[in-house]
Amino acid sequence: MTGALEEPATARRASPPPLAALSLRGLYKRFGATVAVDGISLDVPAGSCYGVVGPNGAGKTTMLSMATGLLRPDAGTAAVSGADVWSDPVAAKSVMGVLPDGVGVFDRLTGAQLVTYAGLLRGMDRATVAGRTRDLLAALDLTDARDALVVDYSAGMTKKVSLAAALIHAPRLLVLDEPFESVDPLSTSRIRQILADYVGSGGTVIVSSHVMDLVQRMCDHVAVVAGGRLLAAGTVEEVRAGSTLEERFVELVGDRRQAEDLAWLRTS
Amino acid sequence: MVAHLVRLRLLMLGNSLRRSVWQIIGLVVALLYGSSIFLAVLTGLTYLGRRDVELATTIVVFVGSLVALAWWFLPLVAFGVDGTLDPHRLAVYGIRRRDLLLGIALSGVVGIPGLVTLLASVGIALVWVRSPAAFLAALVCAPLAIATCVVGSRATTTLLAPLRVSRRFREVAGIVVFLPVIALVPALSWASEQLDTDRLTVTQLGQIVGWLPFGAVWSVPGTVAEGRPAEALARFVVALLVLAALVVLWSWSLERQVSAPARGGQHGGRSRGLGLLGLVPASPAWGVVARCLTYWVRDPRYASSLAVVPLLPFLLGFLDRGGGTVLLCLAPLTAFLLGWIISADVAYDHSAFWLHVTTGVSGRADRVGRAGAAVLIGLPVTTVLAVGSAAYTGRWEDLPALLGLTLAVLLCALGLSSVVSARFVYPVPRPGDGPFATPQGSAVASLVTQGIGWLVLLLLVLPTLVLAVVSVVTQTPSTGWWALLIGIVSGAGSLLLGVRMGGRIYDARAPELMQRVLANR
Numbered sequence: 001m002t003g004a005l006e007e008p009a010t011a012r013r014a015s016p017p018p019l020a021a022l023s024l025r026g027l028y029k030r031f032g033a034t035v036a037v038d039g040i041s042l043d044v045p046a047g048s049c050y051g052v053v054g055p056n057g058a059g060k061t062t063m064l065s066m067a068t069g070l071l072r073p074d075a076g077t078a079a080v081s082g083a084d085v086w087s088d089p090v091a092a093k094s095v096m097g098v099l100p101d102g103v104g105v106f107d108r109l110t111g112a113q114l115v116t117y118a119g120l121l122r123g124m125d126r127a128t129v130a131g132r133t134r135d136l137l138a139a140l141d142l143t144d145a146r147d148a149l150v151v152d153y154s155a156g157m158t159k160k161v162s163l164a165a166a167l168i169h170a171p172r173l174l175v176l177d178e179p180f181e182s183v184d185p186l187s188t189s190r191i192r193q194i195l196a197d198y199v200g201s202g203g204t205v206i207v208s209s210h211v212m213d214l215v216q217r218m219c220d221h222v223a224v225v226a227g228g229r230l231l232a233a234g235t236v237e238e239v240r241a242g243s244t245l246e247e248r249f250v251e252l253v254g255d256r257r258q259a260e261d262l263a264w265l266r267t268s
Numbered sequence: 269m270v271a272h273l274v275r276l277r278l279l280m281l282g283n284s285l286r287r288s289v290w291q292i293i294g295l296v297v298a299l300l301y302g303s304s305i306f307l308a309v310l311t312g313l314t315y316l317g318r319r320d321v322e323l324a325t326t327i328v329v330f331v332g333s334l335v336a337l338a339w340w341f342l343p344l345v346a347f348g349v350d351g352t353l354d355p356h357r358l359a360v361y362g363i364r365r366r367d368l369l370l371g372i373a374l375s376g377v378v379g380i381p382g383l384v385t386l387l388a389s390v391g392i393a394l395v396w397v398r399s400p401a402a403f404l405a406a407l408v409c410a411p412l413a414i415a416t417c418v419v420g421s422r423a424t425t426t427l428l429a430p431l432r433v434s435r436r437f438r439e440v441a442g443i444v445v446f447l448p449v450i451a452l453v454p455a456l457s458w459a460s461e462q463l464d465t466d467r468l469t470v471t472q473l474g475q476i477v478g479w480l481p482f483g484a485v486w487s488v489p490g491t492v493a494e495g496r497p498a499e500a501l502a503r504f505v506v507a508l509l510v511l512a513a514l515v516v517l518w519s520w521s522l523e524r525q526v527s528a529p530a531r532g533g534q535h536g537g538r539s540r541g542l543g544l545l546g547l548v549p550a551s552p553a554w555g556v557v558a559r560c561l562t563y564w565v566r567d568p569r570y571a572s573s574l575a576v577v578p579l580l581p582f583l584l585g586f587l588d589r590g591g592g593t594v595l596l597c598l599a600p601l602t603a604f605l606l607g608w609i610i611s612a613d614v615a616y617d618h619s620a621f622w623l624h625v626t627t628g629v630s631g632r633a634d635r636v637g638r639a640g641a642a643v644l645i646g647l648p649v650t651t652v653l654a655v656g657s658a659a660y661t662g663r664w665e666d667l668p669a670l671l672g673l674t675l676a677v678l679l680c681a682l683g684l685s686s687v688v689s690a691r692f693v694y695p696v697p698r699p700g701d702g703p704f705a706t707p708q709g710s711a712v713a714s715l716v717t718q719g720i721g722w723l724v725l726l727l728l729v730l731p732t733l734v735l736a737v738v739s740v741v742t743q744t745p746s747t748g749w750w751a752l753l754i755g756i757v758s759g760a761g762s763l764l765l766g767v768r769m770g771g772r773i774y775d776a777r778a779p780e781l782m783q784r785v786l787a788n789r
Contacts (some may be wrong), residue, residue, distance in 0.1 A: 070625055072779050093628030100626070103619035103786070104699060106559065108566040113545045115558075120545070120555030121627040129550065147541070149566075151699075165623065 005104075012033040019082055021046040021173045021204035027066050028075035036062040038228035039076070044206055044221070049199045051219035051236075052208040053245075055253055059228040060208040061101055064177050067206075068098045080173055080258075093120070097171035099162050101208075107151035111142050111161045114150055118165035129168065136164040139194060141187065155182040163191065174198065174205045180214060192218050212246040226253045269363055273371030275379045302384065310391055317395040317493070324395055325490025326474030332392075332413065332486030333477050335385060339417035340424050340482070345672070350550070369519060376418035389413045402493035405500065409507070413485045416511050420482075423518035478503060481510040552629050556637020560613075560692055564645055569616060569697055573609050577649060581657070592661030596740070599654035599674040604725075606646040607681025611688040611721060613638050615696045618785055625782050631774030635686045635767045642682055643763075650674045669736040669748035672755030676732035677725075679759025683766025684725050690770040690777070692717050693784040728762050 022044040029037045033156070037059045044050045054060050065071035065106045067078045069085050069092070077084055083091035104115055112133055120127035137143050140160045144155065150161060159179060166174065174195070180188050195205050209215050215222055218238060222245065223233040231252045232239045316324040363371075376382055393406035478487030485507035491500035502775035512524050544561050548554035564570045580598055614621055624634055654674045658667040726733075735751035738744070774781070 068626055069628070070622060070779055070782055090628050090630075093626060096626070098622075098626040100622050103622050106563075106617070106620045106623065107699065109545070109559065110543075113542055113562070116542055116545050117555055117559050118623060118627060120548075120550055120558075121623065121629050123551050123552050124550065126550040166626075248454055 019046065020044055020079075021081060022047070022067060022206060023079045024063070024067060025079075026131045027063060027078065028074050029062055029066060029071065030074060032065075035228050037066065037073075040225070040228070040230045041076075042223055042230060042233055044173075044204060046204050047199065047202050048221045048256045049195065049207070049219045051211060051215035051222040052206060052225060053212060053215055053222060053249060054208075055210065058226045060225055061177055062228075063225065064175055064206070064208060065100070068096065068100070068175050069093055070098075070100060074146035094169070095172045097166035097169065097174045099159070099166045099174075099179055101181070105150055105158060105162055106164075107153075107158075108149060110147050110149055111153070111157075111164075112137060112146040114161055115164045115168055118152065121167040122169040124169060124213045131172075132168055133164075136167055137161075139190075141190060142166055156184050156187055158184050160187060160191070172203060174203065178206045178208055178210075180209060180211065189215075212244075212249055216240070216245040224249060224252050269367040269454040270371040270374060274375045274378060276321050277375035281726055295608055306384075306388065309581040310394060311651065313392070313395045313581075314397065318398055321472055321490065321493050324405075325478075325494065326471055327488045327492060328392055329474045329478045329483050332389075333480070335388070336413075336417050336420065336486075337483040337653065339381075339385070339421040342421075347389065363524065369522070370517070372422060373415070376422060377414060382418065384413075385417055386410075386414055392522065396489050396493050399493045400491045401497075405492045405504075406489035409485050409488050409504070412507055412511060416482075416514065417505065419511065419514045419518055423514045423521065426518055427521040446670050447452050468703070477504065481506075484510060492728075503759070519579060552627075552633035553636045553640065556629070556634060557640045560641030561644065564641065567616070567699070569699075570609065573605055574645075576605070577653075581653075592657075592663060594741075595657050595661055596663070596670055598657045599650050599670060600677045603646065603650045603674045603678035604681055606642060606649065607678045608685060608721075608725075610638050610642050610682065611685035611718075612694060612696045613685070613689045614781055614785060615689070615693045616699075618699050619782075620699070621782055621785055625778050631690070631771030632767070633780070634774055635690065635770040638689070639682045639686050639763065641765055642685075643679075646678050646682070663747050665743065666740050666748065668752040672748070672752035673729070673732055673736040674755075675752075676755035676759045680728040680762040681725055681764035683759075684721060684728065685771035686766040687773065688717070688721050690773040690781070693781065696720070728758065732758060746779055 020043040021218050022042075024040055024042045027037050027040045029035075036260070038257065040059075040063055052060050052064070062071065066073040068074075069089055072086065077086065078092075079085065080092040080096050083095075085092040106117065109117060115133045115136060116129055119133065119173065137146050140163065142157065142160060142164070145157060150158060153161065159182065161177060163176070166176075179191060183191065195207075200246055219236060221234065222239050224231040224239065232248075236245065239245070243251075301712065313324055313327065316327070341459045377386055389410040390407070393403055396402035396406050474487075477483040478491070484503050486506065488500050544558035547553065548558040564574065580602060581595070584595050584598050584601075596661055617624075651671070651674070654670050655667065658664055658670060694717050732751055732755040735747055735754055739747035739751055
């Protein structure tokens with residue numbers, strides 16, 4: 001693959017910060033004949049809220065899976081605060097909180113048990129786990145459901161409790177894949193507030209989403225991914241270049257499906 | 269509309285066969301096997317129909333009743349038997365109820381069980397070739413019998429559908445219905461003893477069953493052949509009434525179901541506090557132990573294997589014909605069941621396994637935790653069973669050998685499982701499915717993996733096994749003590765080695781394991 005290591009102009013122009021919270025170099029992954037991620041290089045500056053947008057099947061989830069140690073890349077590297085995810089996983093994973101998309105959770109545990117379990121797996125001590133579990137469930141409005149089994153939770157509540165499990169060890173970097181999917185508006189604004197506070201105190205967040213409006217409002221940086229390639233990356237202002245993010249996105253990705261004229265659908 | 273529904277069913281049947289060549293081969297083999305048995309039975313019955321009409325009637329009634337009962341109640345347990353034409357999915361299309369009923373009923377016949385039952389009920393008419401009246405009656409009763417089976421199965425599933433939506437019922441039903449099936453074996457032997465002592469003749473029992481809702485339709489031709497037309501007519505009326513009642517019941521429950529939207533069970537389980545997760549020392553390995561123990565109790569896929577354990581003594585006791593040698597197998601057998609189940613531990617976690625991968629749990633902690641939970645459950649259970657079976661059979665002198673073999677099996681199986689579950693993921697029922705749901709994916713790969721695993725296990729246990737068997741057969745207790753020693757040493761060694769090897773494999777391959785699990789859905 002000759003094009004695999006080609007960096008998009010925007011990524012080259014932005015000078016990388018001294019120590020990026022997450023640094024991807026030439027990530028490449030193919031499944032059979034399909035190239036899911038075709039050489040993505042990206043630096044996420046520490047203390048930023050970084051949005052990753054792209055159409056369905058663009059390779060966002062594959063890219064984030066390779067960055068979080070869930071999927072081994074065919075080529076390329078991923079490093080968290082300088083620690084390589086694939087050669088030094090313990091160091092990299094200890095400062096990273098992850099919320100993957102489209103996977104299950106240990107749903108025979110209660111909400112409180114699940115968050116506690118995540119804390120114990122992180123090797124934290126009992127008192128810290130107990131205190132933080134209580135705080136997180138309260139902050140995410142799950143205190144009433146703490147003793148209910150997660151299997152009986154709604155989809156939105158399951159997202160929230162998974163987020164709590166990702167936050168329990170106070171990570172420096174949060175990687176959230178579609179955190180707002182099927183979450184109600186009230187919880188969405190609650191989560192946004194928590195993330196804003198987290199970024200304000202020096203944390204770094206990477207959020208993938210296909211809700212442009214949301215990304216434009218909450219993120220300071222954004223990367224546009226389509227067809228496994230990075231089309232644009234930088235601050236939101238740079239990428240949207242005067243227009244809205246959604247317009248810019250359609251321009252970049254290209255609306256290949258020309259809206260067919262559904263004349264018969266008109267009721268009048 | 270009715271034709272549409274039947275065609276839809278045919279299409280789905282065809283598509284399910286198109287998914288894999290092996291499925292077609294399996295189907296053909298099953299059909300050949302089934303039809304050869306069917307032909308043999310039919311030939312026998314035809315012969316009987318000529319010689320002994322009474323016996324032929326009884327057999328037809330019994331077999332027919334079993335078939336009808338299977339149609340009515342099996343789908344409640346074996347979920348997914350035929351959810352393809354779920355009224356819920358058709359609810360949005362606004363089909364008239366009469367069409368819906370007829371369409372679903374007819375499409376119920378399309379499919380392997382339906383076709384087999386259809387052929388069988390028509391084929392049974394051959395039994396009565398000698399008596400034209402009975403032959404005619406059998407031909408009339410065949411469609412009635414099919415209708416009773418299909419409509420009955422629809423009626424029970426639709427009636428209980430609101431319950432089935434609830435997760436709890438779905439999970440528990442599988443186990444609850446499974447228990448009587450195991451208990452059935454001794455019950456049947458008891459019944460046959462009663463019959464032997466002539467308190468109740470088989471013919472009399474057949475007469476009674478022939479009046480019951482599920483047996484009436486099958487008893488009509490036989491009664492005609494025996495020359496009691498009035499009684500035959502009465503039985504026919506009973507059969508008709510049963511069908512009418514089933515149709516009404518089905519129609520009513522369908523109405524109720526379609527008008528009320530589907531929803532999940534609201535009454536979820538709650539448990540106060542953190543349970544075991546709040547009690548264990550704070551470390552990754554202990555966390556895994558506590559989580560696994562919670563799953564052993566709460567997840568029906570684990571709990572069902574625990575639920576079988578109390579039944580094993582009865583089953584083995586029934587098989588045991590004096591002497592108690594079979595009963596002595598109880599503890600090692602249980603040890604195998606409990607030790608081997610964690611070979612699918614990661615597969616049982618399914619995609620929830622991501623939590624272990626992203627938190628960077630060390631392979632050692634993961635393996636120690638999973639095996640530790642199984643030891644905490646398996647050690648007391650198997651020890652109690654070993655001592656208990658020695659006490660029950662009064663063969664205390666065999667206890668050391670028995671304990672040695674039990675411990676060897678349990679610990680070696682756990683050690684081996686720790687390696688297997690770090691390397692292989694074979695298809696298991698997914699989280700939320702009943703314990704007896706058919707897992708997706710290739711059964712062959714799973715059988716090969718497990719078969720090789722069992723062979724290795726046999727090799728590991730072999731020294732202890734030989735010593736234990738020699739001790740029991742030759743009645744030399746000193747050899748038994750050697751078996752205990754070797755059993756403990758080889759078991760502990762295998763477990764330690766297995767956990768270490770499994771941990772190393774896990775550390776190297778956890779992401780690959782995660783992808784394998786994800787591919788398994």
